[in-house]
Amino acid sequence: MFWVLLKKQLLQLNQFYFYNPKTGKRRNPASIIGMVFLFLLVFFSFGMAVFGLSTTLLVGIAKAKVYWLFFAMMGLVSIFVGVLGGGYTAYPTIYNAKDNDLLISFPISTSSLILVRTVSVYIMTVLYSAFIWLPALLAFWVVCGVPSVLSVIYSLLLLPILCIADVALSCLLGFIIAAISSRVKNKSLTTIVFSFLFIGVYYIFYFRTDYYIELLTKNLKDVIAFFDTKFIVFKFLGEGAMGNTLSLLYFLGIVVALFLVIWYLLQRSFIGIVTHTSKFKKARFSNKDIRTRSVGRALLSKEFRRFWKCPAYVLNAGFGIVIELGFTVFLIVKSGIIREYLYSIENLNPELDLAVYLPGAIALTLCFLASTNAVSAPSVSLEGKSIWILQSYPVEAHKPLFAKEQMHIILNGIPAVLGAITMDIICYVPWYNMILTLLFVLSFISLMGSLGVMSNLRHPNLNWTNENVPIKQSVSVLICMFGGWVLIGILAVVFLISAFFLPPYIFLSIISLFFIGLCVLINKWIRTKGATIFATL
């Protein structure tokens, strides 16, 4: 039975990655190569940051010659990141899959069902953990040399072993969310709150990485003692990576035992959670609930309802909004320090005129933050099997598409505008440059909104059983996010070069016009060709 389910799961994954969901035919080699290239690009970019972090960490550790500590620490980070990635996948994959009812009605053991579901989670954790572990390994070999062949083999083997711990902890997190969600009415809100808390903790650690590395280096003996006593499992990991077979086996044993315990917990509780019916007070319908809206507002309202009711959508496409708002609050709180910092830069470099650089830098920073929110990019796919509603109703096909774009602009525009105004005030940017900064940012956001809709029309996937598929595993999301980052990167270079001879308002104006022009062209395509595609998807 397990192998039958596993085959179905792998077929599903294979279908998603290598087959066009619309035609059912295998994707052409060029698009597969494109996907692989994008993945490698992300891996390389992220890997460079981890490599840098690892080399910083290795400085103190290499001096003290406690090499196992490096692997213990990176293993811990790897697990943390793996759980962050796998946690998002575990809850919907295990508890919210649309074929749960069907499979539960079959003579399939819960243990097999859960084990197979963890395969998808495992694959996700391997990807996330690999982003940490592999660059860390490389950094170690570069800085400290290769201890032995056995060390190389074991340290590579440790990646799939670490991911067993990742998947166990991700599934535990999924279980906790599911157990609480099944007992509250607003499940979406519960999931969102939990996720934000988890991510908040992650980012607190992330932004204080330098501080923790410094703390570690100064208190190495205490840290070693801590791992020796409280976190010995990670010491086994560290020693295993250095070529110690017994330590590797101990670590493997502990991780497998952890997985088995959590697997047991999940299988015992699974049916109870997915079939749990809570006794909530029923909402009462009254005539006050009957409201009229224009067609445009009805379509926009529908998009927002879907957004707020879907935790995966909020967390993946909207998390950057929280970052932007947090960034704005940070700017307000630290405005004094920021101003002092800017004064000190000007004092150190009297020839440097920050007024030349600030507007563009502010605009590009906000655009970069906004480009992480791919709100419109999965929006067509999210229509899923209910697309027949808009196709069969008397509404021009471009209107729902523009509603998706509008939602993108509103969700991204508000925090961006607040951020831009705050930064411009703190940095004493003249009013005309402030207006142009706003224009720049809003035109970029509009462009990304329309690009998201267009790319999703070109790469739709309506056949999903889990909302994570169109939101997280989507070509259009990748195109928009990376396309946005590449565009910002290019513009940053152009800006730095042009700052020598062009006043900032010219750069901002020209690029804003460019964005607006591109947006108009894309929207024209959406209104014509895009609408035709949508009407017959």
Added chain:
Amino acid sequence: MLKISHLTKTFGEKKAVDNLTLHIRPGEIYGFIGHNGAGKTTTLKSVVGILEFDEGEILINNLSIKEYPIEVKRMIAYIPDNPDLYDFMTGIQYLNFVADIFKIPAKERAERINKYADLFELRSDLAEAISSYSHGMKQKLAVISALIHEPKLIIMDEPFVGLDPKAAHTLKEIMREICDNGGAIFFSTHVLEVAEKLCDMVAIIKNGKLITSGTMENVKGDASLESVFLELEE
């Protein structure tokens, strides 16, 4: 009301619908029956404008679905066989959404929603999320959403599946009432007894081709519709 002329739709190498011609007049309840995969859903989706067809013409009140899709869709309503509705909405939010699309004024909207909510006994569930509805409740909601804009032509794909007997009876009465007032119904079903009692006209499709059509009396004669169907399907 509805003229389907030489409709042909091919999926890859398979002709799902092959040169189908049907005419549904005002006042008729037209049943459309056939084996699984015969081409019923393809035909219905083509009529509604969800599926592009390769050849032929579909006219609703002399307007082509291809050339005047918006105008045609204002006159019709569609209920698919397995209505995937917006799970993220409540029942009333969905009905408001549909009513907004069809620009139904507040007063008429309230009257119709209350009327159909009571008829289909869905009033107590309208404020609940659609995600909590059973299949039958979703079907009822889909039916209500199809009726609130008082369409001239209703296209339904196996509308009785999932409906309890009372709701099915209510739907049949509403169908009759619509046709008595000059509207028309074109629906597919596997429940031949219902088709036999309810339909004025019937068409039988097999492997994409129309094999017979006409009044119920002419098609079935003295035999039951089931025996006629089984004989034609051989």
